[in-house]
Amino acid sequence: MDLATLATCLSSSACIVTQSTGGLIIGMLLFLVAAGLTLIFGVLKVVNFTHGSFYMLGAYFALTIYQLTGSYTLTILGAGAATAIVALVFERLFISRVYGQNVLMQLLVCYGFVLIFDDLVKIIWGVEFKSMGMPPAFQVPPLFIAGGLVPPFYLFVVGVALVIGLTLWLVIERTRLGKTVRAAAYNPSMVAALGINTGYLYGLVFALGGLLAGFAGALAAPVRSLTPGMGFSILIESFIVTVIGGMGSIVGAFVAALAIGLIRSFGSLGFPLFTDGLMYLFMALVLIARPTGLFGKEIA
Amino acid sequence: MMTRHSLAFDVLLGVAALAVLAIVPLVFPSKALVDFMIRFSAYALFATSLNFLVGYGGMVSFGHGMFFGLGAYSFALLMQRTGMPIPAAFALTLLLCAALGLVVGAICVRLKEIYFAFLTLAFQMLVHSLIILWVPLTGGDQGLRGGIPRPPFLGINLANQTHLYFTSCTLLIIGLILMHHLVQSPFGYTLRMIRDNAARANFLGVAVFRVRLIAFVMAGIFAGTGGVIMSLFVSGAYPEFAYWTISGEGIFIIMLGGLNAFLGPAVGTVILLVLNDVVTRHTEYYGLTLGIIILLFALGLRRGLLDVLIDLWHRHAAFARAGKKAGSVPKASL
Numbered sequence: 001m002d003l004a005t006l007a008t009c010l011s012s013s014a015c016i017v018t019q020s021t022g023g024l025i026i027g028m029l030l031f032l033v034a035a036g037l038t039l040i041f042g043v044l045k046v047v048n049f050t051h052g053s054f055y056m057l058g059a060y061f062a063l064t065i066y067q068l069t070g071s072y073t074l075t076i077l078g079a080g081a082a083t084a085i086v087a088l089v090f091e092r093l094f095i096s097r098v099y100g101q102n103v104l105m106q107l108l109v110c111y112g113f114v115l116i117f118d119d120l121v122k123i124i125w126g127v128e129f130k131s132m133g134m135p136p137a138f139q140v141p142p143l144f145i146a147g148g149l150v151p152p153f154y155l156f157v158v159g160v161a162l163v164i165g166l167t168l169w170l171v172i173e174r175t176r177l178g179k180t181v182r183a184a185a186y187n188p189s190m191v192a193a194l195g196i197n198t199g200y201l202y203g204l205v206f207a208l209g210g211l212l213a214g215f216a217g218a219l220a221a222p223v224r225s226l227t228p229g230m231g232f233s234i235l236i237e238s239f240i241v242t243v244i245g246g247m248g249s250i251v252g253a254f255v256a257a258l259a260i261g262l263i264r265s266f267g268s269l270g271f272p273l274f275t276d277g278l279m280y281l282f283m284a285l286v287l288i289a290r291p292t293g294l295f296g297k298e299i300a
Numbered sequence: 301m302m303t304r305h306s307l308a309f310d311v312l313l314g315v316a317a318l319a320v321l322a323i324v325p326l327v328f329p330s331k332a333l334v335d336f337m338i339r340f341s342a343y344a345l346f347a348t349s350l351n352f353l354v355g356y357g358g359m360v361s362f363g364h365g366m367f368f369g370l371g372a373y374s375f376a377l378l379m380q381r382t383g384m385p386i387p388a389a390f391a392l393t394l395l396l397c398a399a400l401g402l403v404v405g406a407i408c409v410r411l412k413e414i415y416f417a418f419l420t421l422a423f424q425m426l427v428h429s430l431i432i433l434w435v436p437l438t439g440g441d442q443g444l445r446g447g448i449p450r451p452p453f454l455g456i457n458l459a460n461q462t463h464l465y466f467t468s469c470t471l472l473i474i475g476l477i478l479m480h481h482l483v484q485s486p487f488g489y490t491l492r493m494i495r496d497n498a499a500r501a502n503f504l505g506v507a508v509f510r511v512r513l514i515a516f517v518m519a520g521i522f523a524g525t526g527g528v529i530m531s532l533f534v535s536g537a538y539p540e541f542a543y544w545t546i547s548g549e550g551i552f553i554i555m556l557g558g559l560n561a562f563l564g565p566a567v568g569t570v571i572l573l574v575l576n577d578v579v580t581r582h583t584e585y586y587g588l589t590l591g592i593i594i595l596l597f598a599l600g601l602r603r604g605l606l607d608v609l610i611d612l613w614h615r616h617a618a619f620a621r622a623g624k625k626a627g628s629v630p631k632a633s634l
Contacts, residue, residue, distance in 0.1 A: 047414065097599055103413070104360065108555045112547070112594030117588035123585070213309070221382055243418045273440075276431030280422040284407075287419045291411050 006270030013217065017148025019265045025154050025223070027261025028161035034245070034253040035168060036209030040250030043205045046095060049110030052235025053117040054210050056247045058217020059226050060125055063132050066221070072135040082212045086212025091203050099202075114182035115230070120229045125218040129178035130226040138178075138222070157219050164215060169250060170207075181205060185248065188221035240279060244286045246296020255294060305480050308488045312523025314473040321469045325462060329503050334465045335533075340527040340569055341468035346546075347553040347565035350523035352479055354551070356488060358495030360413060363420030365428045366404070367397050367520040369529025369542025373431065373438060376537045379435075379448045388452050388630035393528055394521050400427075401520030409512040416615045421544055428542040443538035448531065459533060468529045475522050480562055482518065490516055556597060565608045593624070 009015035033055050040048045062079040068070065090113065098106045099187025138153040139189045174179040184201050192198045224230070241260055260279055265277040286294060325334055346368050353359045374396045378389040405424045408416055429439045438444055450458040456465050484490055490511050494501045502508045531537050540546065549572065557568025579589050601608050 044429050101602070104354070104551060104555055104559070105602065108594055108598040111552065112591040112598060115591035115594070117589070119588035123353075123588075135355065224346070224563065239418065240412065240422075247414060273433045274429055277426055277433065280425040280429065284419060284422040286425065287411065287415055288407055291415055293415075 002272060005268050006266065007218030009266070009269050014145075014147030014149075017150065017168075019147050019269065020262065021148070021150050022156050023160075023259070023262040023265030025261070026264050026280065027258040028158050028214050028236055029220050030234070030260060031165060031254050031257035032161055032206070032212045033234055034241040035165065035250050036212040038210075038242040038245065038248055038253045039172075039190075040209045041101070041242065043181055044095075044099070044202055046106050048095075048206075048209065049107055049235070050090065050113045050117065051209065051213055051238065052233075053114050053229030054083050054087055054213035055217045055234050056226075056228070056231035056233075057086055057117065057184065057221075059132075059221045059224070060121055060130075060217075061228065062218035063125070063130055063223040063226060064130055066135075067098060069071075072222075075221075076215060076218045081215065083214025084207040084211040085103075086138075088203050088207040090210075091206035093227050095206070096199065096202065111136055117231070118228045125226075125228075128227060132221040132226070134222050143216060153222060155221075159235040160215075160219060163258055164212065165250075165254060165300065168212070172250065229241050237279070240283050242293075244293055245285055246293030249293070249295035252293060252295030307477075309543055310354045310477045310480055310595075313456045314477050318469060318473055321422035325465060331461070334461055336573065338465055338468045338529065338533045341472040341571060342526045342533065343549075343573065344566045344569040345526035345529070346473055346523050347557075348479055348518040348562075349474060349526070350547075350550040351554045351559055352483065352522070353515060353519045354554060355481055355564075356495065357491050357519075358413075358514065359409065359512065359516070360551075361415045361420040361516075361519075362544065362551075363422070363424030364519070365406075365542055365544065365546035366420075366424040367400065368527040368530070368546055369424075369427060369431065369537070369539075369611055370397055370400055371524030372531035372537040373444060373527075375528040376444050376448050376531045377437070379476045380444075380446060381585065383449065385451060386458065394524055396518045396529075396551050397524030398517050401517035405513045405516035405520075409509060409516055423549070424542065424544060424547060426540060426609075428544075431539045431542055438537075438539075441539055444536045447535045450532075462634055464532055468532075471529060475525055477565070479518075479522060483562060487511070487514070492502060506510050514546075550586060552577030552594075552629075554604070556604055561604070561606040561610055564604050564606040568604060571605065 009019060033051060036054075037048055037051045040046060040051070057077045061082045063074045066075040069075065069078075092253075094109055094113070095106070098109055105285040134153060138151070138156065143152060143155070145242055170178075172181060180191065180196060180201065184196075184198055188198050191201075199277045221265055237260060238257075241256040244259070245254070245256035259282070263278050263282055264275055265276045271278055290296070321337070324337075337490070346379075349478070350364045353361050353364070371393055375389055375393040378384060378392060382389070382531070384392075404420065408419045408423070411419055417424075432441050434440075452458075455461050456467060456476060458467060464499075466472050483491075490506055494506065494508050527537075530541065553568035553572050554565050555568070556571045557566065558564030565566055573591065575593065579586050581596065583589055603611075
């Protein structure tokens, strides 16, 4: 415990700003991964254990595309698209075979792919840590906000994540496609009876989840080191986020991701050895108070 | 009367198995085999107790490793710090596991599937975080070192690997007999009824919460026994014993072996341990190989190995019966 450090930090606005932006970055990346996870669960009722691997693949795709083209915009778009394609193929070829089966069987298929993707990354990109490096456009002096140090890239990440999140919300809530997706989550056989190909729809939702995870990976690549196991920690954290927010709720994922980001960022000052513990404690408290998560609805 | 499901039959089978296990090291004096069987005892107890929850109770716990970790740590600590006799430390450890199961279970067993899974995971990770945090007691992320003192009791000296082997096998077999008895008892059938339809069970006057809680505590006690064996095997305890991967491995073992057959998890343990040893020896691409094998199981067999074998056996028996009664069509057996 190091409560003194936490107290000192909370009494200076500079430290609050620095820690908050740190937490915001963690939260936004988590949100992108968790949004896909919660969407896939909401519509397909599948707990996608490979979602962390999609994030990892996104980051590695970003690394390769950036080295080839040197354009960070292309990198983000390309990494997202490539990951979406991987997710689509994965869903059509494998996950679609275990719909409606025992949850544990789905988990097992996903777990097998987590192991396979990790090893494939080792074979293709190597076992050692990789880093992409900051794109030149962001190699500028940090901004000072209320005395706190804020790298411009952080603001960029937060902005992009917010735009993606808002677009996702608009697509789900305001478009015809979104309406179909929500209907399929509620009653897939009825949707199928009305002449909509639910197989395509499921593939699309999975691809969308992959796209979001790929974006997250590409946005994380300049500020995180890339390792073959990097998908695992974010997987666990984004599960916590979806459970706290309520499985299937995108708004819930957003709120919970921000909360977890801030808990991690400030918790690492006050409880350096217990940061993970704080996160799990928060999840336990939320589930005890609200058994279906903050924004979760009772699933029949 | 002694039927296939009676306790006397189980005990007889257990004694026979134990006799075979006692002879094995004499016939094949191999240290690797003895080590394998000790590890097997620890994991098989853990996995079977998890399947007691998952397969019979329908409670998919992602946090079962907390009992494995608590069993290992509390037994090792009691032996290191208090110098009490081994049976006393063992009993006290099981009591601690039961207490943890009671507290965590009281909070968790009300929850629906996926939320139950994640709340148990949260508690397990809290236990893990506490182990990392409480360095003076647990040794933090370095693990609990310094060995476990093993004063002889009742003529058993656990410092001797053969004695440890025989004690582990005995604990495993006693554990399996007790769990099988639980599963075949009215309590076990009530548990299955709750798994299949909790609302109906509740309507028929079953105290659903209480039955689930008792099952959770029981499973915790048996998993803790596995932890005790593991701590004796490695002469200490490590935070990995309480990490979520151990619970994941437990689920994996159940799925490999089969969750509908009582001995499925034990079969799954053998498969996983052998796979681990063979795959790590022959290839550096452990994940790729194991992943493909998992997919073959999940997409090919679609069930655990023992489930498949038992199904084949039933079908074979059905055909044999049909063959005797000429003209009758064999029905798929349940």
